[in-house]
Amino acid sequence: SPQVVWDTLGNRQFCSYKITTKTQNFCRNEYNLTGLCNRSSCPLANSQYATIREEKGRCYLYMKTIERAPFPRRLWERVLLSKNYEKALEEIDENLIYWPRFIRHKCKQRFTKITQYLIRIRKLTLKRQRKLVPLRRKIERREKRREEKALVAAQLDNAIEKELLERLKQDTYGDIYNFPIHAFDKALQQQDAESESESDAEKEEEDDEDADKREFVEADDSDLSDFEDMDKLETSSEEEEEEEVEKVSRSKSKGKTPLKGPARRKRPYIEIEYEEETEPATKTKAA
Amino acid sequence: AGDGSGPAGSAAQGGGPPAPERVLFPPTFSVSEIKNKQRRHFMFLRWKQQQRKEKLAAKKKRRKEREALGDKAPPKPIPKTIENQRVYDETTVDPNDEEVAFDEATDEFAPYFNRQTVPKILITTSDRPRGRTVRFCEQLSTVIPNSHVYYRRGLALKRIIPQCIARDFTDLIVINEDRNIPNGLLLCHLPDGPTAHFRMSSVRLRKEIKRKGKEPTEHAPEVILNNFTTRLGHSIGRMFASLFPHDPQFIGRQVATFHNQRDYIFFRFHRYIFKSEKKVGIQELGPRFTLKLRSLQKGTFDSKFGEYEWIHKRREMDTSRRKFHL
Numbered sequence: 030s031p032q033v034v035w036d037t038l039g040n041r042q043f044c045s046y047k048i049t050t051k052t053q054n055f056c057r058n059e060y061n062l063t064g065l066c067n068r069s070s071c072p073l074a075n076s077q078y079a080t081i082r083e084e085k086g087r088c089y090l091y092m093k094t095i096e097r098a099p100f101p102r103r104l105w106e107r108v109l110l111s112k113n114y115e116k117a118l119e120e121i122d123e124n125l126i127y128w129p130r131f132i133r134h135k136c137k138q139r140f141t142k143i144t145q146y147l148i149r150i151r152k153l154t155l156k157r158q159r160k161l162v163p164l165r166r167k168i169e170r171r172e173k174r175r176e177e178k179a180l181v182a183a184q185l186d187n188a189i190e191k192e193l194l195e196r197l198k199q200d201t202y203g204d205i206y207n208f209p210i211h212a213f214d215k216a217l218q219q220q221d222a223e224s225e226s227e228s229d230a231e232k233e234e235e236d237d238e239d240a241d242k243r244e245f246v247e248a249d250d251s252d253l254s255d256f257e258d259m260d261k262l263e264t265s266s267e268e269e270e271e272e273e274v275e276k277v278s279r280s281k282s283k284g285k286t287p288l289k290g291p292a293r294r295k296r297p298y299i300e301i302e303y304e305e306e307t308e309p310a311t312k313t314k315a316a
Numbered sequence: 317a318g319d320g321s322g323p324a325g326s327a328a329q330g331g332g333p334p335a336p337e338r339v340l341f342p343p344t345f346s347v348s349e350i351k352n353k354q355r356r357h358f359m360f361l362r363w364k365q366q367q368r369k370e371k372l373a374a375k376k377k378r379r380k381e382r383e384a385l386g387d388k389a390p391p392k393p394i395p396k397t398i399e400n401q402r403v404y405d406e407t408t409v410d411p412n413d414e415e416v417a418f419d420e421a422t423d424e425f426a427p428y429f430n431r432q433t434v435p436k437i438l439i440t441t442s443d444r445p446r447g448r449t450v451r452f453c454e455q456l457s458t459v460i461p462n463s464h465v466y467y468r469r470g471l472a473l474k475r476i477i478p479q480c481i482a483r484d485f486t487d488l489i490v491i492n493e494d495r496n497i498p499n500g501l502l503l504c505h506l507p508d509g510p511t512a513h514f515r516m517s518s519v520r521l522r523k524e525i526k527r528k529g530k531e532p533t534e535h536a537p538e539v540i541l542n543n544f545t546t547r548l549g550h551s552i553g554r555m556f557a558s559l560f561p562h563d564p565q566f567i568g569r570q571v572a573t574f575h576n577q578r579d580y581i582f583f584r585f586h587r588y589i590f591k592s593e594k595k596v597g598i599q600e601l602g603p604r605f606t607l608k609l610r611s612l613q614k615g616t617f618d619s620k621f622g623e624y625e626w627i628h629k630r631r632e633m634d635t636s637r638r639k640f641h642l
Contacts, residue, residue: 157472159443168630176517176580176606182398183577185584186598192540193571193588193596202566206590 035074039066044073060091060105062135069131079125079132081110081140088117088143090124090136114144398578403639407547416547420554424509428486428558435559437463437487438480441498443470448521449493455522455603456489459572459585460559461536463489473617481506487559488617491516501607504617505555510625511617512555514581514607521603529587529599535568536561537585543576548626549642552581552609570601579640581607609642 038044046058047066054066060080063070072078076095081088090108097104108124110117118137125133197206347363350356382389394400409416420426427433437460439453445468457463473490480488485506492500501514522528539560544553556574569589575582585602612626626641633641 157443157470172608173517175578176608179578179580180582180606183575183582185573185575185582188542188575189540189571189573189584189586189588189598190596192542192573193590193598194594196538197590197593197596205566206593 031074031076035068035071039068039071039074046073060093062132062139070135077128077132079128079136081121081136081143083143083147086147087112088140090121092124110140117144398638401638403636405546405639405641408545409547409550416550420550423551423554424505424507425554425558428562429554431562433486435462435486435561436484437489437559438485439463439465439489439491440468440476441490442492443468445491445493446496448496449491449498451521452498452519452603453491456491458532459537459602461534461561477504477506477616498605502617503555503559505558506616508615510551510555511613511615511622512552513610513613515610517606517608519603519605522601525600525604527600529601532570532585532587532602533568535565535570536563537568537570537572538564538566540571540573540575542573544574544642546642548609548612549576552612552642571598572602576642579608579642581609581642583607 039047044056044066046056046061048055048057055064056066056071058072059082060072060078061070062072062078062080068074072080072093076093076098078093080091082091083089088110090110092106092108093104094106097106108120110120117140121136121140122133125136196202347356347359350359420429428435437457439457439460441449441453445453453465457465468490477488487509488502488504488506490502490504491498492502494500498519499516501516502511503514504511522531537560539557541553541557544550553574553576560572570585570587573582573584573586575584582604583606584600584604586598586600588596588598590596609626610628611624613622613624615622628641633639
């Protein structure tokens with residue numbers, strides 16, 4: 030009768046545990062020993078059959094014999110195997126004594142594989158495990174959109190420039206940068222805030238600074254005339270115009286020519302002071 | 317009867333001849349009560365047109381009034397922005413607050429701000445970092461002076477931390493990576509300092525930034541911290557500040573910016589040049605990324621038993637669009 034079962038279910042007609050793929054047939058039955066669909070490993074088509082299954086880390090040996098075939102409830106007999114590997118192998122041997130060689134061999138192989146993966150599980154749980162956190166799509170989209178809007182609202186470049194100019198005004202940079210108008214403005218502010226007697230001292234300081242700048246500038250072949258400082262209103266407007274013209278020419282080259290340290294910094298300072306005749310010369314220099 | 321015929325009459329016109337200039341809706345009528353979808357849609361469009369016309373007319377009137385008044389016109393109303401409408405946070409730091417100043421003098425960053433410690437940073441990643449993350453780590457280490465990148469070989473953070481403390485590191489940065497992109501940053505201040513966990517987004521490496529300059533040099537950059545207003549923001553700001561050496565080298569003309577806007581912290585690294593005393597040009601070099609704070613924990617990294625000072629709880633904290641915590 031197992032032969033009949035095999036001829037109908039296993040070989041020809043439909044078996045619900047059978048899965049066919051291109052190269053092989055698998056058996057989904059939970060008591061199957063090898064997992065393949067064969068005449069010798071089908072639990073339905075063999076009246077004497079044994080398997081190893083594990084539950085919660087303990088391995089059991091399941092056995093099925095012809096005597097219990099009419100009693101499906103007591104069909105599978107279960108034996109707990111010891112935790113010790115060798116002892117468990119001996120237990121398999123003594124339980125399956127006089128059983129076909131194939132089943133015995135496959136049982137032991139299966140038991141070995143199962144113990145190996147149990148060991149691996151135990152090892153991995155000791156190591157650090159990556160915790161996978163599911164993303165929520167709506168929230169991700171919302172966050173992304175809010176970030177974009179925040180970026181637009183932040184106006185980072187403007188904020189940074191403003192902050193840097195603030196720091197320049199508050200003199201955190203000390204003497205590194207010297208712009209004449211800046212110094213003049215500061216001097217003016219100091220004049221307004223303090224008394225006149227001190228303003229004389231400051232004027233002297235300004236003259237000193239001018240003298241320094243005059244020397245500084247002459248080394249680079251430019252003229253700083255004295256009256257420029259007096260008529261600061263006019264010069265500031267002139268400078269702005271010149272600045273704008275220069276800004277246009279320089280903004281194109283801003284990306285390409287990386288700022289090269291103090292040497293470069295002198296140039297804008299000088300260009301401000303130049304008068305119109307010499308502008309073409311400076312433009313070629315900048316380019 | 318009049319009301320009944322009104323909607324019926326105007327509904328009947330729907331889809332037919334063009335709408336009259338001024339449609340008078342009876343007061344109890346609402347467009348949503350028409351069952352027919354096409355007609356309802358048509359009536360709704362007409363209603364919308366009318367609204368727009370009224371709005372335009374009101375605008376014109378207002379402008380005429382304004383011009384008529386000339387100088388005496390009241391000042392223009394300020395447009396409402398999210399920052400204007402922000403829900404007032406009671407933990408906002410007042411610059412003159414003594415309590416805050418006292419706290420800051422005695423918190424974990426006090427040794428840094430008193431110049432007793434020099435920052436030394438260890439940058440590492442999560443397990444098995446992919447190329448992008450590695451490159452990002454390298455670029456980050458060029459941005460932050462005195463920082464070292466170490467390859468994480470499956471070591472537990474809790475074991476790394478005592479070793480770092482023994483070797484005099486002041487900060488530990490762990491960049492978490494998922495599917496080839498860095499997406500998390502853990503910043504741990506070492507001698508039992510607070511641990512901040514951020515979610516990182518829109519990471520741009522140096523080669524992906526357009527119009528960038530040359531590589532950042534070894535000079536110590538300046539630090540700009542913008543918009544950190546609340547107590548929490550203040551402590552995070554100090555955390556960032558303590559990554560960089562206390563004395564920036566102005567010769568390098570580099571500046572690292574942490575700008576907080578609506579709870580997103582934008583990091584940028586620029587080189588600046590002063591073209592005049594009113595104009596400064598900046599050029600972006602270096603990586604950029606945005607951070608969003610997820611949790612701040614007192615003490616070094618300990619996810620199970622740590623004492624959390626602040627965790628982002630989505631259900632409670634994301635309810636209002638005008639409420640920000642940093």
